Amino acid sequence: MNNRKKSKLSAKEILIRNRERKRLQKNETSRKSYGKLYKNKESETKTYSQTINARKKREQREKSKKINERKLKNKMNVRKHRGKKNVELSSMSLVVPEGSNVFKNRMEKARALRKFKEGLPKSPSKRCAVISTYLARRSPRSPTIANLKHSVSPVEMAVVADIQEIIKSTKLKRSKNARSVMNSVTASISGENLANSRGKIKLCKNLGLPARRVAGGQRIRSRILKSESSAWALTQQKTRKDSISEETKKTVYNFWLSDGISHPTGNKSDIKRERLGPNLYTSHMTHVLEKTQTDAYLDFVAKYPEIKIGQRAFEKLRPFFVRPASEKDRNTCCCRYHVEANLVFKACMKFRKSCDRETDSQESDYPVFEKMSDLIHITLCPKVNGFYRKNCLDRKCSLCGVGNFKLSPNESQSSSTVEWQKYEYITEKSKGKNVRRRLTLIKKEN
DNA sequence: TCTCGATAAATCGGCCGTGA
């Protein structure tokens, strides 16, 4: 049974259990050994010789011990004082002397310097040559060299403080001016040198900025400084594994423009502009969504289950000229021609329905259309890039036309007539002898 | 033409995972 129980434990659980056992064993052993030691110390009793010489010797040792302690204490105080003085002196000068904190005291530094001088050639030119060669051959990335070179002057500190002030007063503002200021500041402080030194996070902490804003400044800087081809190469740099691929972005972009998701408003004045830069704009005919963005997203997920993308990212990839439908987009034209065309369409579909009662209207070759646009669709060639060709719309195309709409045998042979309506002007007598013309809906029969 | 409220759009920044 026990074996069975043991076999149920996972490898990780067994490992943890064994570690715990070892820890307990170790504790026990150390506790026992400490107990032994403690016992021995307790049982020890010191016995000193009480002879005159021995006593004198003990007093002498005690005395010298005290003197040594006093000397050591004094020495420490002096060192402490000198160290403090050195720091004060160095902070008064513009640049901190290189390596001031490397030696424990001045004497140690002086001795090292003397030793170094003795080892160098006697002629001044040779000495310089040796020193410069030595320093040049050391790796510039060596932390020791880097530390030696590191020095912050009060001037530099003042500049940093000024930048901090600008950032503090501007970073939360969203006005154009404030943004321009922040863009200038972040672009100025994030160059290649900063990138190479890998100190962005430290700088950000110091300036009170999130790293992302400095990175944004870096992008602005790159955009400005790099040529067009270089900027393009920059966008192609390696990205994380799960980043949205260019192909997916293109698929999403095209999906937003596909049938059933959005369509052009049809109004020439519906032009959407996007600002690309100062005095630089791009424009495109406005498209209106046929459903909510959430519905569009769900449709996309259903159509492309293999593409993993969040709703926000999906929405972010929406073309700038695609906008949700508003109430004004639902307005339909009420002009005479559109109303008449709609009346004729409805009358014809009603007639077809009455002729083909027994056949399934959706599956038959002669369907009963619900919308006028469906009927128009079959009389035109397929769309190219989302639009019908002008030739087809002008009815100049030899491949399409009204001939594509065919009557069913029942419709052709039917003896009944189609009732439809149209507007016509009729003259009627008004008060007195005046006659006036009035646009009236007249019933027709064919 | 101006004002004001509603709404859309843009941006920021925290959190988190991943790459170098």
Added chain:
DNA sequence: TCACGGCCGATTTATCGAGA
């Protein structure tokens, strides 16, 4: 350890449209 980017809620700004 640092840099980057996706995700997402919060916040601010820009724009639109109605009314005076």
